[in-house]
Amino acid sequence: MVRHHWRSEQEKHEFAKRLLLSIAQRGLRGPTALARLCNSRDANAEVTPQSAFRWLSGAGMPSVASMKLLAQALDVDLEWLRSGAERNGMVRSSEGATRLQRLITLLREYRTLTAAQKDVIVTLVATFSGSPQQREADFFMTFNCSLRPKWTH
Template sequence: MVQIEEIRAAFASRLKKSVAAKGIDQWGAGARLSEIAKVTPKAASKWLNGEAIPGPAKMQAIAEALDVKIEWLQHGAGDEPGHSSLRMTKDPASADRLSAADLVRDMLEKHGKGLPKEVRQRIASAANEPASNVITVDFSRPGQVGDEVWIAHYDVRAAMGGGQIPHEYPEMLQDIRVSPKHLRDLGLTFKEHFHLKMITGWGQSMAPTIKDRDPLLVDITIREFTGDGIYLFSHNEMLYVKRLQKKGKDRFKMISDNKHHDAEDIRVDDTHILARVLYVWNGQPV
């Protein structure tokens, strides 16, 4: 007998394939599905994580929005849809963006050959399991209301200390409403308000600039080093919130503002920048 967990896992796999083929960024998949099915982002994240399956009406709405046959999405019947059968995203760059879990798998493939097999398996598995703590980010929706916009909060984990293994489909926690004009009045520079997302750092290594669990405002369009500053980045299969300085042509100096933590040299080629931190939600620009 097929267990319900297996059915849910199989559905989640088909849903992820459909979302990816549609060109929807993985970190914004939960928010997009919640809009399609008119449910909370938390409910949508459960579909992606194999914890639940949508009902018939919501299944139909999802299939139509993702341009897949409902019998395949719901039961796996028929041929798997190819990329050519789906409408491509209007933003070609979005198809090139990698989720944090993709980065983990890519780095394991490139740099993890010296690790024991069981260690590689544990890291790869952890990248796809729900995390219990948070970084908050929505990579897709603008949602403007008058002069205010919504920035979503997602369950991903990044650390300001030893690093955290990323999670592929973060669960949304809550929305933060902000005014883009007010942010610019504070001295923040950004092109569009929907480039701004919320994250939360863990640990004390960036104190006093960033304290444990301080919310941070980041610009997710900054995916490369643009000068000395604090970045969200992936290094050696872990997520960090740290200050980066360029050191020569091929290295960064990874700096903790807490003087009890020593700076560390890391290779540029092993560092994947995901966003730049613009503002600490305790009133401190960076």
């Protein structure tokens, strides 16, 4: 493995910020999840949680091969991940760009809603983010039990 001792502390920390942002956007948490993602993408990859921790904490930089694997696994532009240059922006794939654009559009539309409409949206999101049993209970409580099926005993 090639180590880049010439990297400044600032470069390591800036890389760590980009890597943290990238894993957060993928819904990953921590070095173990990052190592698993990388290793699942390439049978020959040997990314350890310890290596991922060093990268995420700004204590080290990945090798060129690991950097390429990270960019591919996280679906971000390699040059952006490596140096912060926004050659093609952070999101590499058209699917990722489409998802990002949809999210921006939804947020803009949400801002135009009334307070009451926003409350309904927040309630729905909270309802659907719990367990199936909790979602059902929350749904019926929120809408005053009027939609609950009538079961006979």
